[in-house]
Amino acid sequence: MRIIFSILMLATLLAPSASFALVDPLQAAPTANLDLLLDRAISENLIAGGVIVVGNHEGILATSARGQVSSLPGAPDIGDRTVFDVASLTKVIATTPAVVKLLDEGRINLSDPLSRWFPELSGTDKGEITILHLMTHTSGLSDVMVGSDRSVQGLLRKVATQRLHGAGINFDYADVNFILLGELVHRVSGETLDQFCKEQIYDPLGTRETQFLPRDLTADIAPTSGTRGGVVQDENARRLGGVAGHAGLFSSANDLSRYARLLLAGGILDGKRILSEQVVAQMTTPYLCNNGKVKRALGWDVASPYSAPKGNFFSEASFGHTGYSGSSIWIDPQNDIFVILLTRRMDYRNVHDFNQLRRDVSSFAAVDFRSLGDSVDLTARLSIVKPKVLLASAGAVDESLFGRKAAVRGSQKPAHVKSVARCSKKSSKSSRMFAKAHGGRHSRIGKLARNDAGKSFSSKKRRALPRS
Numbered sequence: 001m002r003i004i005f006s007i008l009m010l011a012t013l014l015a016p017s018a019s020f021a022l023v024d025p026l027q028a029a030p031t032a033n034l035d036l037l038l039d040r041a042i043s044e045n046l047i048a049g050g051v052i053v054v055g056n057h058e059g060i061l062a063t064s065a066r067g068q069v070s071s072l073p074g075a076p077d078i079g080d081r082t083v084f085d086v087a088s089l090t091k092v093i094a095t096t097p098a099v100v101k102l103l104d105e106g107r108i109n110l111s112d113p114l115s116r117w118f119p120e121l122s123g124t125d126k127g128e129i130t131i132l133h134l135m136t137h138t139s140g141l142s143d144v145m146v147g148s149d150r151s152v153q154g155l156l157r158k159v160a161t162q163r164l165h166g167a168g169i170n171f172d173y174a175d176v177n178f179i180l181l182g183e184l185v186h187r188v189s190g191e192t193l194d195q196f197c198k199e200q201i202y203d204p205l206g207t208r209e210t211q212f213l214p215r216d217l218t219a220d221i222a223p224t225s226g227t228r229g230g231v232v233q234d235e236n237a238r239r240l241g242g243v244a245g246h247a248g249l250f251s252s253a254n255d256l257s258r259y260a261r262l263l264l265a266g267g268i269l270d271g272k273r274i275l276s277e278q279v280v281a282q283m284t285t286p287y288l289c290n291n292g293k294v295k296r297a298l299g300w301d302v303a304s305p306y307s308a309p310k311g312n313f314f315s316e317a318s319f320g321h322t323g324y325s326g327s328s329i330w331i332d333p334q335n336d337i338f339v340i341l342l343t344r345r346m347d348y349r350n351v352h353d354f355n356q357l358r359r360d361v362s363s364f365a366a367v368d369f370r371s372l373g374d375s376v377d378l379t380a381r382l383s384i385v386k387p388k389v390l391l392a393s394a395g396a397v398d399e400s401l402f403g404r405k406a407a408v409r410g411s412q413k414p415a416h417v418k419s420v421a422r423c424s425k426k427s428s429k430s431s432r433m434f435a436k437a438h439g440g441r442h443s444r445i446g447k448l449a450r451n452d453a454g455k456s457f458s459s460k461k462r463r464a465l466p467r468s
Contacts, residue, residue, distance in 0.1 A: 038064060050078065089249065
């Protein structure tokens, strides 16, 4: 089944583009599929280059890389040690593990109101927002830009005076939640977020290339835009000095694979315990939001409009995150597999095709690098599969292949997920549904639009948002 499916998917990719030399799918290594995805993305000017890493708890199973680190003459080829601005992956590679570390040590509680740690918010409704609300993007806060004073204190003044949209009711992705969480780590631990993560997570994990302000790695950094690497793209992160809870982290696919392996192994890697098994379970337990339409874990995405990297065949127990710079990570503990994609993204306006790349990468990885057995019903219309193309390229194809939606069975909760908690038992008319086409928050102000990062906002009331 897996071989046939790979042949069909490979044929689909090859057929539309005359620039590719046709190869015999039967002779193609599994990484050839990933290579083709990157080649197609480069040929269509979606990316200038990138790297894909697939692995499990034991190590890396496959690496595919294309392109050069930069556009400068003589620039080295991209590889799994190339460092990228991972944008919003900062939320789950830095801020989330830092917060759950403090949680594990009993220094904070998810139910803590912000007024406990942010006296600036005392006496306001924002002071009643909890740490859990921030971590699940259900705080009701709207994104704000860091002001000319370039400080968290200035941002807090803006937060204190903004209108709150009901804490604990809606999932509404906003960078401000994790900017506050990054500051929370600083206030509770007495260390800046970058210092805390280095000492508590990255050094023990052996991830030298994972850094904020990576001054000593400049030669190995792929620039997010232009030819200069090592400068964080996100404007709010830059205004905060390059260290923030929502963006600013740099890392490599090799380093991220170690972090993914850590989570798959329940918090232990190379015989060293870095996170407790209990805190890993708590971090990845899904919470139901928006009347069950969205599932978010602590920091992590489980099922939402941002879940493109989940692909077609990752289990319901999987979780991950995306980054505006062209990064994504998705981890499936039920099937013991992870997929990492880091790119030099070029076309930031083409959100649809880039999300399709993310989806396709995970779909190929699931088929090629894990044993599907009977867990997947391939009577599915895959988004990357075009029936007419397949019929022309692969010969006779069973029409039933393009029938029902993909059915992925065996999606029971993993053992480490003890319960599913609701973000709120309340509901409101203004928050019942995500728009069917794009999954945006329902708005009474105007038709939903999307910024380059794929975030929803009202077309009649557009405001500048951080782009990670």
